[in-house]
């Protein structure tokens with residue numbers, strides 16, 4: 001049977017999943033309380049920067065397989081499977097996750113559910129949330145137990161969202177019945193046929209897989225950044241250390257780039273929410289290491305500011321600094337918890353004149369931090385700079401010509417916050433080159 005799908009919440013996750021599931025041939029309806037977002041999506045205007053996604057959105061709108069609405073009543077009547085794709089941000093002033101958008105989504109959808117359907121949670125949640133929402137769904141839906149919940153965490157990376165959605169590494173599914181499993185096997189039939197592994201489990205395990213994966217990735221990054229700290233103290237080179245580790249295929253080379261550390265809308269808040277939830281469950285001791293992971297990560301930003309101050313001659317007063325990069329990582333316009341902007345703001349607070357340039361996240365940065373200066377290109381932003389900081393490793397920065405950049409700056413001083421440049425090449429061009437974790 002060709003199921004009709006709804007996506008509740010059309011942010012990063014919902015917009016991507018809507019367009020990609022339509023691309024697979026499903027009829028999809030995206031629903032959101034944000035009328036402006038819905039109008040933009042319906043007009044084929046993607047509110048986020050995600051390579052390849054806007055074409056897929058437009059193609060499927062034109063084909064009539066994809067539509068967007070603000071009506072939950074319409075969504076309830078339309079869908080056989082309703083995906084919950086709303087955000088679960090960090091609560092203000094505390095570690096835990098705010099799951100109120102999920103509750104609001106169930107409260108908006110459930111009272112309109114008149115026929116049998118499956119509601120599938122995709123958001124990242126504290127373990128135990130799915131069971132609570134399943135009970136709430138049955139309580140609020142007129143069809144009662146005819147509306148069932150499944151939990152299907154999403155692992156997509158920004159910048160690779162299309163690929164990660166259409167060719168995921170694995171599908172994880174927490175279900176409470178064989179019927180739910182059967183429906184989801186049909187929804188993901190094309191991926192399963194292509195050999196994508198699927199793990200069928202219960203709600204809490206499915207919820208935990210997601211946060212455990214992000215905790216592992218964050219730990220791997222902080223591990224190599226801890227090694228960078230030791231390398232600095234011992235005059236060793238973390239880039240070579242990381243390369244040597246990577247040849248051990250039990251360790252692997254991915255997520256082993258030392259530098260300014262992790263940011264974004266997921267890793268930082270997910271490890272904090274995980275610690276908070278473990279505490280509620282009386283298992284806080286199991287995750288005390290994540291406190292260190294977080295602390296190591298935040299120390300990288302402070303170290304970056306110190307290194308920049310050192311190159312500025314001991315104080316930022318009267319010093320012009322160029323920050324290359326504002327996005328939390330390349331190929332994204334996302335500035336949520338961006339290490340680059342955090343460093344830019346700290347230096348500016350300490351009296352430095354900071355000019356930022358980012359090829360894609362510039363407008364988002366300008367809106368969030370109007371007090372910083374912005375250049376229209378890397379070279380323009382670097383004009384007259386005493387120190388240049390590379391904080392997001394966009395390809396166009398890695399490919400910068402040291403001579404061209406050198407001809408516009410006031411002094412050739414580069415801090416490479418992502419270990420992305422070839423130190424030899426820059427030093428040979430007369431640059432004072434410094435990087436985190438390298439002599």
Ligand code: UDX
Nearest residue numbers: 154155156157158255256257261262263264266328329
């Ligand atoms: C992450 C997870 O990878 C994804 O599976 C999950 O669904 C959401 O969270 P994302 O936030 O898009 O995805 O970014 P990711 O590519 O994981 O990078 C996170 C941060 O780690 C970035 O700030 C990046 O610069 C940093 N990073 C990554 C490092 O500092 N070093 C590395 O070696 C790798």
